[in-house]
Amino acid sequence: MRGRRRYHPRVDDAPDPRRDAAVQQALAELGCADADELRVGGIAVRELAAGFGTPFYAFDLDRLRARAQAVQQALGPRIRLLWSVKANPSLAVTAALRAAGAGVEVASLGEFGVALAAGHGAGDVRFAGPGKTDAELAAAVARGLGCVHVESADEIDALAAAAARHGRRQGVAVRVNLPQGSAGARLRMSGDSSRFGVDLDQVPALLRRAAGLPHLELRGLHGYAGTQTFDAEAVVAHARALAAHRDRLERELLLPLPELDLGGGFGSAHYLGDPAFDLAAAGRGLRELVAAHDRPERRWFVELGRFLAAPIGVYVAAVVRTKTSGGRRHLILDGGLHHCGVAAGVGTVLRRPPLLVPATALRAPAVTSFAIGGPLCTPQDQFAEELQLPACGRGDLLAVLGAGAYGLTYSSTMFLSHPTPAEFAVERGAARVVRERGQPADALRGQQL
Numbered sequence: 001m002r003g004r005r006r007y008h009p010r011v012d013d014a015p016d017p018r019r020d021a022a023v024q025q026a027l028a029e030l031g032c033a034d035a036d037e038l039r040v041g042g043i044a045v046r047e048l049a050a051g052f053g054t055p056f057y058a059f060d061l062d063r064l065r066a067r068a069q070a071v072q073q074a075l076g077p078r079i080r081l082l083w084s085v086k087a088n089p090s091l092a093v094t095a096a097l098r099a100a101g102a103g104v105e106v107a108s109l110g111e112f113g114v115a116l117a118a119g120h121g122a123g124d125v126r127f128a129g130p131g132k133t134d135a136e137l138a139a140a141v142a143r144g145l146g147c148v149h150v151e152s153a154d155e156i157d158a159l160a161a162a163a164a165r166h167g168r169r170q171g172v173a174v175r176v177n178l179p180q181g182s183a184g185a186r187l188r189m190s191g192d193s194s195r196f197g198v199d200l201d202q203v204p205a206l207l208r209r210a211a212g213l214p215h216l217e218l219r220g221l222h223g224y225a226g227t228q229t230f231d232a233e234a235v236v237a238h239a240r241a242l243a244a245h246r247d248r249l250e251r252e253l254l255l256p257l258p259e260l261d262l263g264g265g266f267g268s269a270h271y272l273g274d275p276a277f278d279l280a281a282a283g284r285g286l287r288e289l290v291a292a293h294d295r296p297e298r299r300w301f302v303e304l305g306r307f308l309a310a311p312i313g314v315y316v317a318a319v320v321r322t323k324t325s326g327g328r329r330h331l332i333l334d335g336g337l338h339h340c341g342v343a344a345g346v347g348t349v350l351r352r353p354p355l356l357v358p359a360t361a362l363r364a365p366a367v368t369s370f371a372i373g374g375p376l377c378t379p380q381d382q383f384a385e386e387l388q389l390p391a392c393g394r395g396d397l398l399a400v401l402g403a404g405a406y407g408l409t410y411s412s413t414m415f416l417s418h419p420t421p422a423e424f425a426v427e428r429g430a431a432r433v434v435r436e437r438g439q440p441a442d443a444l445r446g447q448q449l
């Protein structure tokens with residue numbers, strides 16, 4: 001044993017999800033603040049597991065719609081809320097958000113297809129992303145997509161050529177990379193040199209070019225500073241700068257830029273210790289900004305993924321094996337990184353435990369700490385190095401809260417060729433499968449010798 005670090009679990013040292021404010025908030029968002037077991041839309045995840053097996057996602061669509069309406073209310077009537085499909089390309093989730101009045105923003109033809117299947121008209125869809133191919137642009141134009149947010153100079157020409165071929169006048173906006181970026185975003189996507197958007201000093205030439213091409217209809221500007229911003233003032237500050245640049249560019253270029261997509265990036269808790277985002281403060285700041293810059297012909301947008309969907313979804317996996325190694329207790333689940341990337345820290349720099357709770361024993365006292373990981377053959381497939389939990393053994397259910405965004409869509413689903421998890425939607429007290437569980441045979445799909 002010499003040279004090997006012995007691990008001595010000390011319950012008091014390991015993080016305890018029951019004492020974490022973000023976990024308590026996440027449980028409250030699901031209506032489980034005082035519950036003994038986890039329920040989604042009133043249905044115990046234990047029942048779903050008993051009936052259909054694990055692992056799975058469950059989404060509360062009633063709460064999702066209510067959330068979208070609350071966000072729209074906070075933004076006020078002049079800002080249109082858009083759902084960013086990338087956060088969760090579930091058809092059921094996208095359709096529920098459409099029913100709640102949200103517009104939609106996509107980043108691929110696949111997501112465009114989800115938006116259409118969810119009932120959006122093609123003309124209402126907006127398409128952003130730094131690497132759209134000519135073929136994707138042509139397909140989007142052919143299907144009547146509303147507005148393409150171009151992110152580089154040559155994308156304008158590819159789009160104009162596609163629009164000319166289809167005899168269409170294609171709506172277009174330019175995504176701007178503001179030099180100041182957003183100080184608050186955990187994952188920054190603007191400021192400095194960036195793959196995203198067009199540097200501010202190059203924007204005038206692009207706008208002139210777009211305005212001069214007969215098959216393009218220049219609509220305006222888009223800015224997206226980054227994701228996981230917990231500082232509402234940072235979101236508003238970025239939007240303010242964007243609005244000021246739009247006014248200046250309109251003046252200097254004498255070009256109308258009626259549409260402005262202010263981005264978003266409102267933070268939502270995924271990890272122990274995460275703060276809460278102040279929706280009221282962001283809404284107030286954005287409403288004031290719009291009031292200061294508004295004109296009747298102007299249209300304003302905010303695009304959100306995580307903030308809308310993360311809190312209404314859970315990922316549930318079962319313990320398949322337990323063991324003690326180096327003095328540490330391990331729980332090995334039937335799900336992990338390949339299903340719920342966000343819980344395994346994908347996209348984070350400093351890994352912290354996710355909002356993980358024992359699904360059938362929410363209020364049971366912790367007895368010891370466990371390392372919790374999945375079945376993949378990589379050390380990255382670890383949800384927590386140590387977490388205080390009640391007694392846990394084979395068959396017990398663990399749930400990741402805040403998993404309604406960047407779950408399956410943000411996961412390396414192919415690694416080890418495990419089947420993908422089922423997804424349930426719960427609505428008006430009834431659960432239904434909205435994405436079938438994958439099969440082991442899926443590993444061979446599309447392959448040939």
Ligand SMILES: Cc1ncc(COP(=O)(O)O)c(C=O)c1O
Pocket residue numbers: 084086087128189224226227228264265266303304305306307405
């Ligand atoms: C352009 C754009 N819009 C919207 C989003 C959605 O962000 P979030 O899920 O943090 O709201 C992203 C996320 O990366 C994005 O890149």
